[in-house]
Amino acid sequence: MKAAVAGELAAAYHSALVDEVRAGNYRHEKGRLTLHLAREFGFCYGVDRAVDYAYQAVARFPGRNVFLTGEIIHNPHVNDRLRGGGIRFLSDPAERGRQLGPDDVVILPAFGITVQEMADFSARGCTLVDTTCGSVLNVWKNVVRYAQDGFTAIIHGKVKHEETRATASQALKYPHGRYIVVLDREEAAIVCEYIRHGGDREAFLARFAGAVSPGFNPDADLARVGCANQTTMLMSESLEIGEMVGAAMRDRHGDAMATHFRAFDTICSATQERQDAVEALLDAEPVDLMIVVGGYNSSNTVNLARICAARVRTYHIADPACLLSAGQIRHRPVGAPSTVKADEVVTEGWLPVSGRVVIGLTAGASTPNNIVGQVIETIERYASA
Numbered sequence: 001m002k003a004a005v006a007g008e009l010a011a012a013y014h015s016a017l018v019d020e021v022r023a024g025n026y027r028h029e030k031g032r033l034t035l036h037l038a039r040e041f042g043f044c045y046g047v048d049r050a051v052d053y054a055y056q057a058v059a060r061f062p063g064r065n066v067f068l069t070g071e072i073i074h075n076p077h078v079n080d081r082l083r084g085g086g087i088r089f090l091s092d093p094a095e096r097g098r099q100l101g102p103d104d105v106v107i108l109p110a111f112g113i114t115v116q117e118m119a120d121f122s123a124r125g126c127t128l129v130d131t132t133c134g135s136v137l138n139v140w141k142n143v144v145r146y147a148q149d150g151f152t153a154i155i156h157g158k159v160k161h162e163e164t165r166a167t168a169s170q171a172l173k174y175p176h177g178r179y180i181v182v183l184d185r186e187e188a189a190i191v192c193e194y195i196r197h198g199g200d201r202e203a204f205l206a207r208f209a210g211a212v213s214p215g216f217n218p219d220a221d222l223a224r225v226g227c228a229n230q231t232t233m234l235m236s237e238s239l240e241i242g243e244m245v246g247a248a249m250r251d252r253h254g255d256a257m258a259t260h261f262r263a264f265d266t267i268c269s270a271t272q273e274r275q276d277a278v279e280a281l282l283d284a285e286p287v288d289l290m291i292v293v294g295g296y297n298s299s300n301t302v303n304l305a306r307i308c309a310a311r312v313r314t315y316h317i318a319d320p321a322c323l324l325s326a327g328q329i330r331h332r333p334v335g336a337p338s339t340v341k342a343d344e345v346v347t348e349g350w351l352p353v354s355g356r357v358v359i360g361l362t363a364g365a366s367t368p369n370n371i372v373g374q375v376i377e378t379i380e381r382y383a384s385a
């Protein structure tokens with residue numbers, strides 16, 4: 001079945017121009033433009049597999065309703081193509097509340113679904129096509145082990161992100177399982193302060209409303225903790241949060257700390273490689289600006305833009321249509337979390353009007369090559385206008 005859909009996938013997502021840039025040592029010259037492409041960018045192994053499975057599901061179950069629980073990955077073009085291919089989205093207004101049954105096929109996305117959702121689909125007898133990425137399953141394994149051993153999972157992630165909701169639900173597989181989700185260093189610092197000195201329990205719970213397991217009691221539930229993270233967070237921030245929590249546990253428990261604290265790096269290798277590649281590009285090439293391509297609700301793309309923006313002028317765009325003209329670019333402001341809606345802004349003068357221009361380019365793990373190729377073509381066109 002994989003071979004049967006291979007042609008369709010290639011036609012939908014391949015780019016000859018991207019292949020050419022790769023073959024040219026990730027460097028592309030045209031007139032006054034030099035473009036450097038990060039050495040790791042775009043579709044990751046988990047997304048590749050998820051999209052492949054979705055196409056296979058349509059081919060494997062002709063005549064049956066095939067549903068996705070929501071976005072398969074955070075890229076509107078990929079999701080729209082799947083809709084065009086006949087897959088229905090349970091998150092779409094027309095499908096909400098639909099009662100599924102044994103005749104229905106349900107594709108689970110790369111970032112997984114919650115334990116409760118899984119139990120519901122199974123109870124209804126649906127045929128499940130599970131595309132949950134192995135790297136997400138690895139995080140779940142650690143969180144389940146924490147719960148089994150009576151450790152509260154401190155999850156560095158975005159509480160509204162599907163993956164983090166799914167990961168948090170894993171902690172509740174055991175009666176003593178607990179979790180708390182922290183978004184960033186600031187929230188981690190609040191947790192660390194409570195670990196060290198205790199504090200106002202009600203104020204703490206109000207601060208983390210919606211981000212803790214039911215009945216969470218910080219006085220008891222922060223005594224033994226283990227760190228985990230959403231796979232697509234900023235690696236440097238996740239590591240720092242792990243160290244912050246470790247230091248707080250050492251202060252509280254001294255020599256007994258080893259029996260109270262655990263940590264595993266659960267950033268996925270694809271996210272790490274893309275973050276490393278963009279740092280390497282910026283170390284090696286004096287670019288005038290960076291373009292980061294990917295869905296605005298894509299966590300790993302948002303984090304790539306944060307890395308770039310700390311070093312050079314950066315624009316996070318969703319697709320080539322955001323390159324409005326040689327003078328104007330429409331983009332998402334860098335910095336807002338991917339689960340927060342941040343309105344696009346239009347910036348004038350993004351492309352130097354004369355002289356040589358050096359542009360760095362990368363794309364998030366849910367961005368297909370055809371979109372990257374179209375972005376390169378559009379930049380070329382404006383640079384030579």
Ligand code: SF4
Pocket residue numbers: 044045046047110111133134135136231232268269270271300365
């Ligand atoms: S970003 Fe990482 S965890 Fe997510 S699908 Fe890709 S490889 Fe898997």
